Amino acid sequence: MATKTSLGERQLPEAGTVSGREPIEAEVAAAEELQLFVSNRGDGFVSYLSQRSPTPVDLSSLQARDRSSEEDENEDEDLCNDDDELDSDDADVFSGVTASSAGRLSSSPGSDALDVTSGATPVQKLSWRASSGSLRTPKTGSIETPKHRVTGVGSNASDRWESERSATRKTPMSPARMKLATSARRIPQRYSMAAQYVSEVPDEMYAEVPLVAALITYAMYAVVIVLGYLRDALSKILKRRRYAMIKPQGCAPLLSDFEDFYTRRLYRRIEDCWSRPICSAPGAYIDVIERRFRTPKERELLLQKGILERWATKPPQLKPVELIREGTNEVIGWIPQAPFTAALTYTGRVKRCLNLSSYNYLGYGEVPGGVDASVLETLDRYGVATGAARESGCTAVLRELEQTVARFVGKPDAIVIGMGFATNSMIIPAIIGKGGLIISDELNHASIVAGARSSGARIRVFRHNDAKDLERVLRSAIAEGQPRSHRQWRRILVVVEGIYSMEGAICNLREIARVTRKYKAFLFVDEAHSIGALGERGRGVCEFTGVDPRDVDILMGTFTKSFGAVGGYVAASRELVAHLRRTAPGALYASTMSPACAKHILFAMRQISGEDGTDIGRRKLTQLRENSLYFRRRLLEMGLQTIGSTGSPVIPIMLYVPSVIAEFSRECLKRGLAVVVVGFPATPLILSRSRICISAAHSREDLDFALNVIEQVADLLKIRYLRK
Amino acid sequence: MMELPTWLSSVLSELRGKVTSFLLFHVALEISLALLLAYFFLQKAYAPGQRRERGTPSRAAARFALKSRADDLTEEEIDALCDEWTPEALVPPSTESAILSPRNGASTEATLSLVRTSVSIALGSGELADTETSDLLEAPTVHAYEPGGYCVVQIGDHGLKRCLNFASANYLGFQREPRIEEACRRILLKYGCGACGPRGFYGTMDVHLRCEYEIAKFMGTHEAILYSFGSATSTSIVNAFAKKGDIIFADECLHYALQNGMQLSRAMIVWFHHNDPADLERKIVAIESTQPKSRSNLLHRQFIIVEGIYQNTGMVARLDEFAAVRRRHSNLRLFVDESHSMGVLGATGRGACEHFGLQLGRDVDIVVVDVAFSLASVGGFCVGAELSVVDHQRLSSAGYCFSASQPPFLAEAVSVGIQLLCEEPNRSERVRSNAALLRRTLREHLPANVLVEGNVDESPLIYLRLSSRGVQSLLARVLQLVQATEKQLRNRADQLRSTEMNEDGDADSLSDSGSSISAEATEELGSMVTDAAIRQINHASAVAAAATAHEMVIPGMYQAGAFEELVTERFWVLARERLIRHGIWASVPGQVLTEHLRLPPALVLHVSASHEPSELVQSGHTISRVLDSMLSAVKSEQ
């Protein structure tokens, strides 16, 4: 049967004749069976496209959606039949209580002095407390979980932490948590991954893996892996070729065995939980395009002799899929058929879902009217892109943006790169090189790892968010000097993130900055998720923790999150930025940001900082803060194990079991909720989780709807690990 | 037709029949399951920062510490070491100091400004001196891109100037294409600006899917993958496929992103001479001979990495010969970066592969394109012949997985750009003929000491470099000027020092009286250099330091070739400024310091399909005239 054909041997038609070839019979049959459409009209697809007029923009719906984020924020319609205390209207009543309880808890007399340095006026502090006051104040007796010792430095920041923490800790869930804590002690140490993070951060919560979940997870992996290998062996015996195997003759396989195996046998089973396409702006609600797995019959067809090889370089003309909004007959767009190699195809139905997944913290992913008028003006003036690196593609908008960013984060100067990932990976090599040492948090983002590895500097890691461990690493590094030669390090760069996107943890910046300064190292803070999302005025983790931006040598951040655009910046001293402009690969080689994007960021940044004269930005910041606190508290009350820091808009829910993450995602989607789930390899094997990103665009009703859905799904999947 | 299911069912029925074997199978399955379970339980699960005793080194730290000196030291000793340690400043004293390896930071600065000024003088600054002696290193600012390949540029604080744009790689003229802009506007209104999430997490929009489909259709494959940024594309892709133990045969002039990807992949890198298939073949044979000819050879992958048109030289790759080399040897994959050739080469603009009649799958394995150039957007894409090329990247390419997806309007710009290119293939013909026209004009009229680099006239990426004779005469003149200035300054400083010593007997006050030195020096040199030039060097400390330290630094620079680089780069930067005054905007790309290769500084022109032939001829003449006047100023003074 399956003769050994390969792309290398194949007789391929000459380039010019490709379009004219008659499709082979089997191919036609297969294509028809697959509900594809083989066109004999030459470029029938193009003509199909041209018939289709561009989808008109439904401005009214956009505005309606945005209204929920901007006007409804003070409405209180608590759909959950919960205590009235939760409502934001009552915030004032409780703000006093919280503030005073915060006052009680902050014991250090030095806090006032530090307040001055952090630059926050009493009024600002008050309003912060007022917002955190929307939390439930302690009613039941407070029970301290032994694991979360408070070792705050008695500062403005720790005040805040205190007030939020006291609110969170003293929820009625605490008895359950305590029980869990005691039971956690009984289970073997290697399953209790909680205590490993004895942290300086007062209120950070960590995963406490329940024994059952751990057992199920390992068993599940075992079964899936064994079955996978068996099926592989079987298909080898039966000589069933899989398309992934087709390769040029005499070549080593492109993928290593395990990578290939992992993808096919583990990932493919739950592939539908990721890369779900949407067809709307990433606002509070998104339109998710439904997909389904191809049936075995359809897959069978593709394995027929010769079809794959031919289609690989001469794909059939595919009939596009019309997108139809669920419950109506309204056609709202089209997409091409899924590639024939894909395991999933589109059904064409579009479901409107509440979006708890996009990094749209401040709601700039969807702006009333699409985009600000100034963005369109910029498009008119500059076109789409510059087609050049910074040396010859530095537009006036870009310069303006660089200055605005510098002002926003409180640094003398800044450089802007067209992509956040590339900002790290193409700038760090210009900051530090051979003979230098990078000390990196163990959970740092892939872009930081890429940058650190390109730099040629040595890399060491310290325990996640642990200033004590950082100190230990720094001391031993300085004492040891460079490996082998024991020469002194030329310089040491400590790299941390503002919010860890998979952990929801806020950086313990105050302590880390202190340690870094003590040992004369330089500090690099990646504010990708924290800029705009943290702090009274949205200035990021520095403002949140009360650290002067001048105490951080390099502030990096991206525009893909709070600003709803693309790109990244590095803000630092004037000299360093000048140096980067002259020598960083990101400045010399990478093409510059699209001017329209730059304008969008400027628009968002002006609004956030109030430079535009409105209070929209401030309202968004307040809304985000309240939403984050509210959502996290309600999840905890529900008995779901959330981790990370209170106040962070990133809220991971621990799910542990890989089949649960898939079901969680599917069940939520079914109920109109788009959530992100992550598992191995993005997280450790058994620490799979769902990650919620809260946005200022969500109204209280949106959140209550989401909580309702999550509650239902949690019951269904029995994941209320904090509850008996 | 339904061959396989029959097979399968027959085998299954056979299996079902053999009860004993079925039981055996069951037992085997259960045993292996139990074993695996045991294995997993005994394994230390990976968890960041596994519980450890405080003070014990983390696993990663332990890996790095070869011999932990810190363990033998007491806390006090470590404290002392920490106190002693002084890091270097975060910013090196001067950018160039990295290449100059200075013995004294301040003197480098001074020397640099001296050299820069001397270049200006050598080139006859004339009435332009005012801007030319200021720091020109900050990039000019673009205030608008206009249709027809024009743009409005500003240097420093000076007025705006409308220039013919040779600085953007706008080969097909899509930069101000109304149809693309209209499409982008529509998408911006519907989808907003950014995608707010990676492709895996609801960052995939229908726009991206349509764009990937358009690309795949255009490139003649079944699937394409879209990235949000060009330079992250090639880096991530190389890194996703090449692993430790693999071998990469790479052209020595590859652009930075590719080199970076190779470095990150930890694969073995074998460089071959620029665009030299014969050398590649030699290297392959050499590698083959060192390796046992066995099946285990197939365990590691081997890649040849080239570019369609080399970004660093503007050369068109001899792709047909590279493909032939690939055919002659086994286990080789050809990876082509078509960033600059896509849309330009080939009858229908499909790139260098089409130009040489090569086909994806038969001759070429992976093609990567940065869409910033021909398609006038921001982003990149990749297509491959093997069915797993794209699939694999979706899970394991760092720049794809760990970064927010491309803003939808930029993806739409790519789709519409490709549709336009299909509809108007004469655009790529036009850019080729334009390139040939400009190259011919330049070759005819440029002064003898300026070379037009490139092997094919149709390449729209034109590098102008100084010939070695040109560099030599420029260097000689600059050195002469530097030394003359230097000598006078030193004399003057000596004089001052001695008079000061006589007056108050304190040599240390020299630095205090720096301002008087510079005033004196200004007077002294007034006859020789212009006022503006002096403004550049009249920092008191700079003059004094230059006067004393020049002898140490200049010879060092000269040997390292850094002096040459400094002077030629300055030459081209000045040329760029003068050309802007004449309404022509070209670029002088900077270079990252890589140990591997440094190319001489150059002036780069990107020809576009939207340039009118008459404008090109005129520009060619202007460029020639300006460069000629600069070089003849050098010559006449010698």
Ligand SMILES: Cc1ncc(COP(=O)(O)O)c(C=O)c1O
């Ligand atoms: C910490 C951190 N740095 C950098 C990035 C990359 O940013 P971008 O998505 O803009 O490329 C991310 C994105 O996820 C991130 O979390």
